[in-house]
Amino acid sequence: TKVLQHGAHRVGKRTDAEMATWRGYGLGQFIHWGVYSLFGGELNGNYYNGAAEWIRSWKDMPHGVYDSAYKQFNPASFNATQWAKMAKQMGVRYVTFTTKHHDGFCLWPSKYTDYTIANSPYKKDIVKQVVDAYSKEGIDVYLYFSVMDWHNPDWRYDLKTKEDSAAFERFKLFTKNQLTELLQQYPQTKGLWFDGTWDNSWKKSGAFTDTLEQYLKTLHPGLIIGSRFRADEFGNRHVDANGVLMGDYEQGWERKIPKTYADVHGNDWDCVMTIPENGWGYQKKWLGHWKSTNEILEMTAQCVSLGGNFVLNFGPRADGTFRPEEVTIAKEAGDWMKINSAAIYNCEYTGWEKQDWGYYTKKTGENKVYMIVFNVPVSGSLKIKPAKNTLVDKAYLLTAPGKNLSLEKLDYGASFIHVSSTGYKQPFVIVLETKEGSEKSDEQKAKT
Numbered sequence: 001t002k003v004l005q006h007g008a009h010r011v012g013k014r015t016d017a018e019m020a021t022w023r024g025y026g027l028g029q030f031i032h033w034g035v036y037s038l039f040g041g042e043l044n045g046n047y048y049n050g051a052a053e054w055i056r057s058w059k060d061m062p063h064g065v066y067d068s069a070y071k072q073f074n075p076a077s078f079n080a081t082q083w084a085k086m087a088k089q090m091g092v093r094y095v096t097f098t099t100k101h102h103d104g105f106c107l108w109p110s111k112y113t114d115y116t117i118a119n120s121p122y123k124k125d126i127v128k129q130v131v132d133a134y135s136k137e138g139i140d141v142y143l144y145f146s147v148m149d150w151h152n153p154d155w156r157y158d159l160k161t162k163e164d165s166a167a168f169e170r171f172k173l174f175t176k177n178q179l180t181e182l183l184q185q186y187p188q189t190k191g192l193w194f195d196g197t198w199d200n201s202w203k204k205s206g207a208f209t210d211t212l213e214q215y216l217k218t219l220h221p222g223l224i225i226g227s228r229f230r231a232d233e234f235g236n237r238h239v240d241a242n243g244v245l246m247g248d249y250e251q252g253w254e255r256k257i258p259k260t261y262a263d264v265h266g267n268d269w270d271c272v273m274t275i276p277e278n279g280w281g282y283q284k285k286w287l288g289h290w291k292s293t294n295e296i297l298e299m300t301a302q303c304v305s306l307g308g309n310f311v312l313n314f315g316p317r318a319d320g321t322f323r324p325e326e327v328t329i330a331k332e333a334g335d336w337m338k339i340n341s342a343a344i345y346n347c348e349y350t351g352w353e354k355q356d357w358g359y360y361t362k363k364t365g366e367n368k369v370y371m372i373v374f375n376v377p378v379s380g381s382l383k384i385k386p387a388k389n390t391l392v393d394k395a396y397l398l399t400a401p402g403k404n405l406s407l408e409k410l411d412y413g414a415s416f417i418h419v420s421s422t423g424y425k426q427p428f429v430i431v432l433e434t435k436e437g438s439e440k441s442d443e444q445k446a447k448t
């Protein structure tokens, strides 16, 4: 391994209480809201076929039109308490909210630029309202912050000239100042979700990113920052030149979910996902497929079964209301979570051999394994194969703890659990209470 000045300063997961809380969230909400929500991916009847929050970069969008649109931002229907209650009902345990996206518009009254909510017709501090309302509902708040800032004249994609470097020095100070005011104004914040850090200018600022991350964690002990923030002194991102993760969790799972446990490399991680195929800000027209509640529940189970969290994005309209599809998904997912969240909250990877019927999760620190069943085979026989030296003491439906299900022993330490093979409209959970021990062979039994 190389000796790095600005590589990872920790190998392996964080072991503190704040990170243990993060690890147990299971389900989160992302919210993208800003000036881009006014356009909803459309201008003069034409639709931008990229992600709606990127519409300023569309060739058909005059920068002047976009950059003056904030003068129309006045969300009359915005009610942070209603947002937080919808999220609470859905069963999310953390929310990540856009304070400033790539367009540079600040949803808090930043002292370091005029391009903020304070100079919009709405005037009031949106970040504060969101932080306060979600914290009041017991949902932890994380703040999304885009380093790349298309509005700030000192932003640079690369550092080619002395002038570039002089401008970027000013930009780095601007960034540090804005992050300082976010942590000081909204101290309930549990972490920062960085974006817009893939350009050469940032990759060439490895030492700065290291110093800044340490400064932020000194300013706010326990702060959680993922692997999208740092660069090492060679411009590596996410993992340093020695292949060690730089950040408190792997933050690369954007609209994709790891296939196997090996893919997560023993890191903490979460997956951030859109309901439509792409697009995070409000889009008037969702192009292509958008996910059903059962698909979203399956992604949630899949992530938790591989030791991660699942974070679903909502893109409210400029007026502060949500699309009917989003309201429905929050309600339906919440109804399922109300009954089944034991299999999601504070659960982790079991290491048992994955079966076709669905996903295993394990309650952290307890001898309880959950089967989250999505695909009942035509036989109605659910095969389970506990890890070595683990026996199943009893099995029962999470919704019927008094009625033990019968386990038919098979060879090689496997068993069948027989359930009805029809009539399922949504996933269900079977609880397996486990104990240490190994299958006694018949002759072993005969001896005792």
Ligand SMILES: COc1ccc([C@H]2[C@H](O)[C@H](O)[C@H](C)N2C)cc1
Residues within 6 Å of the ligand: 032, 051, 053, 054, 195, 196, 254, 272, 280
């Ligand atoms: C270059 O491809 C990108 C760049 C940035 C993104 C941004 C989205 O705008 C959204 O904020 C998402 C969380 N982020 C990764 C998505 C794809």
